[in-house]
Amino acid sequence: MIAMGRVTRYLLLPELESYVDYDTSKEEGDIFIENASFGWSSQEKVQKYEAEQKMYEAKKKKSKRGICKKGEKDDNEKNESDEENSVDKAKLHRPILTDMNLHIQPGELVAVVGGVGSGKSSLLSALTGEMELLEGKLSIGVSGDSSKTNLIAYCAQSPFIINSTLRQNVKFNSQPKPDDFYQDCIEAAC
Known part of the structure; x- marks a missing residue:
């Protein structure tokens, strides 16, 4: 139940607006961050999110059935929801x-190096x-004919691996490849 609440809150968050300035006056691939601050959400969006969350909670209370009287929560539910809200608000602000x-x-x-929690992944x-750009500017140099979608390649800390064979993971979501493609990948990784 708690996990569903978290997923619901995430899905109710407003969409991020694109803040990357694709600049044709800079060299293609140049990345500039200038006097920028980033967070998980701006104050305005947090307030909108909190208002939507209150409406969602009010609807949820109306449709809730159980042995508790209207508006009551058992002790476990109170503690869990209060704790989640305080943590979520702290992160958002x-x-x-x-x-x-x-x-x-x-x-x-x-190379981006630093201790745990120092902001490398952020x-x-x-x-x-x-993340949301709270102030400042982020720009990436592009040529007039380049695609804005292929400028950054990113490999996450937690790789996505399907529950299958190594061969299937290497070929995942790719067009049919020659038989030596898999062997080339294995050799490159070793």
Whole structure:
């Protein structure tokens, strides 16, 4: 039940607006972050989310049936929902990355290092448009004819692996490949 509540809250969040400026005056592949701060949601969107959440909770209370009187919650339910709301609000309100300035040139190898919780994954989330730009600017240089969708390749910390053979995972979601494709992948990985 708690997991469904979390999924519901996530699905009710407003869509992120694209904040990446695709700049044709810069070299293709240049990435600039200028005086930027990123968070999981802006104050305005948090307020809208909280209002929608209250309406959702009110509808949920009306349709709830059980042995508790109207408006009552048992102790476990109160503690769980209060704890979840305080944690969610704290995460939504605070900027995660602040006052960032970064320039990555095309073809440059960049290592992002730091301790646990220092913002490495958050930086990648910001570059891929998964976090909200609270202030500042993020721009990527493009040529007039380049596709905006193929500028960044990202491999997540938790790789997606299907419950199948190694061969099926290597060939997952790809067009039919020659037989030596699988062997080439294995050799490249070793």
